[in-house]
Amino acid sequence: MRILSRAGLWSARNGLFCLVLNAFCGGAWAADLLAWREAQAMPDLVEHMEVWLDRHTDLPRRAVAPEIRLTSTATVARLAPMRAASDASHTRGLYDPDSETIWLVRPWNAKNPYDVSVLLHELVHHRQAVHGHWYCPGAQELPAYRAQQAWLNALGLEPDVNWVAVVLESGCTTRDIHPE
Incomplete structure (x- = not known):
């Protein structure tokens, strides 16, 4: 066998x-x-994901697409030290609203639906950057993970997400809680 x-x-x-x-x-x-699999270049793939977000979310598309860069875990740790410290081994993407750049962590493959779902997640953050009020940066995570989950579920796949951690981060609660 x-x-x-x-x-x-x-x-x-x-x-x-x-x-x-x-x-x-x-x-x-x-x-x-499955049209996203036929994308020949990153701008084509981004357009497929943007169309999906147009159809499945209320977040309006931004006039200018984000810059997309592939990077290492070390670069993500430098860009977001607090995030990297908490889940360095799991961070697969990062959106920097100041430079309007999506950083995708290598290895990243445009034909892998899980990797593409990370791009979709970060595109949600790009849209969120100018839409709505967020009590803390973590409040943006739950809608981004829900969109990522919906896209993967449409493909018959499940995301590998710690939903408890996502909900806690989205709640904007103080982290230093010690019962005395």
Whole structure:
């Protein structure tokens, strides 16, 4: 018996999902849902994600797209030391509202739906930067993770998210709580 690697299982699952989509949902809908995979360059992929956000969120699109850069975990630690200290091994992306730049942590692959969902998450932050009032930066996380989850769920996938941590961060509560 041959045991598939993690990548092999992911590919097999994706292929099966595509077949099911085509069989039960019609080819046009499935093709629309998977159109992001055909993007030839980052601007094309960003446009696919922006269209999805236009259709599935109330956040208006910004006139200027963010700059997208691939980087290392060390750069993210330098850009956001508090965030990196709390979850350095899990940080896959970061949005810098001052420079309007999305930093995606390598290795990052435009054909991997989990990596693309990180881009989608950061695009939500780009839209949030000029829309709405946020009591703290963490308050923006829950809507961004919900959009990321909805996109992955549409593909038949589940995000690997610690929802308790996201809800706590979104609550803007003081972190130094000690019962005495």
